[in-house]
Amino acid sequence: MSDVAxxxxxxxxxxxxxxxxxxxTSGIFRGTAVFRASEDGRLxxxxxxxxxxxxxxxxxGRTLALLPGADGTCDVTFADGRFFHDLDLRTGSWTVSHPCAADRYEGTFAAVSHDEWLVQWRTTGPSKDHLQRSVYRRARPASRATPAV
Structure with a gap:
């Protein structure tokens, strides 16, 4: 993949x-994620x-912003503009680390296909010992059909 955004x-x-x-203790989140372009060039x-x-x-819910780079990567920020992590899926996977006070978030991202990607966060520190695993599936998969001639 050449362009994450x-x-x-x-x-x-x-x-x-x-x-x-x-x-x-465990739980599950089910919902939607929408990635849409904003007027200032962010996703x-x-x-x-x-x-x-x-x-x-x-x-x-939550809101993040991606700042696309010219090379197909992105910087991911929180809604308030603070830097969260970088994201480079050009090889299909990416590993990141984010310090949050005394805790540490270790993330892995993997593009499974055009219509599915995975994220895992392992959080450790004095106030957290969490694991999150997310599966994202395209809500409307792209058609792979060959147009009739």
């Missing part, structure tokens, strides 16, 4: 398994769905 653009379904390894990543955590279900 072009690959991610559009609507995806998200299924995310979450586990607090210290307590054994906004907005997730919305339901999180079922330890028997309680409620709305959950």
């Amino acid at each position: 072009a690959y991610l653009a559009g609507e995806w379904t998200v299924e995310r398994a979450l586990v607090d390894l210290a307590s054994g 906004l990543h907005t997730e919305d769905g339901e999180l079922c955590w330890d028997g309680t279900t409620g709305r959950a």
Whole structure:
């Protein structure tokens, strides 16, 4: 893949398994992720769905922004503009690390196909011992049919 922003653009379904390894508590997030271009050249990543955590279900979501680079990579920022991590899927996979106070987030990204990609976050530190695994599937898979002549 030569361009991460072009690959991610559009609507995806998200299924995310979450586990607090210290307590054994687990949950699942199911929803959508939309990647759409903004007027300032960023690609906004907005997730919305339901999180079922330890028997309680409620709305959950987040917004991130991707700043596309000329080489097909992106910088990912939080909604407030703070840097989160870089993202380079040109080889199909990427590993990142993000310090958050005394905790550390270790992430792996993998493009499985044109219509599916995976993200895993392992968070360790004095306040967290978490594992998150997300599967993103294109909501409307691209047609692979050959046009009739």
